[in-house]
Amino acid sequence: MRDLPHTPPLPTVPLRAEVAFTDVSAAALRFTLDHEPITPLASRFVDVPAGTEDPHIRLELRVIGSSHQVIVDDDFIETFACLGAGEAPDWGRERSTDGTWVGFSRHRFTCTLTEVPGDFAAAAAEVVRRSGAHGDHLVVSFPGDPSALTALALTHVDPDRLAWQTWHCYPQHRQIVHSHSELRRDA
Secondary structure, three states: OOOOOOOOOOOOOOEEOOOOOOOOOHHHOEEEOOOOOOOOOEEEEEEEEOOOOOOEEEEEEEEEOOEEEEEEOOOEEEEEEOOOOOEOOOOOOOEEEEEEEOOEEEEEEEEEEEEOOOOHHHHHHHHHHHHHOOOOEEEEEEOOEEEEEEEEEEEEEEOOEEEEEEEEEEOOOOEEEEEEEEEEOOO
8 A cells, every 4th residue: 555645734714604793792602501502604513433332423513603502412512602691701710510411421611711912813813723723623704804703623532522622703802712622421
């Protein structure tokens, strides 16, 4: 067998939403594991290994407005959006929830808020690059400003742990919200 030459991955090009940028600011974001699915503007489905009993589960990365939902087999729904209901972000602190979701028993969530003092377009381009470094990702831009982005990336997959990251870019406030989430089978 002959080795093929390495081809670098193509740059990620954000999908363009045909709706207005609807989230008002990072301060309006709320986190919940109890919200119903919201019709997405864009989504990406990923079949991930789940173990020997159920070989695959389906994970969906969703952009809703300029926020996100991650849905795992319609049994787990993480929502981080400007919905009015839910918990306000506790910037930089881990939130841990025990439960039972598709065999997973613990969810962890952390989010940070960054004020961008310099070139916001360059910071948004870095978000696109970082999310695109992962094979399973979704990036959506919104009309009015190409730096108004929501990006999601599946960052770790094995039968005992799923992890993803998200970025919400608010050029009107020069803010980027970055979240880290994981589901684990151990409690």
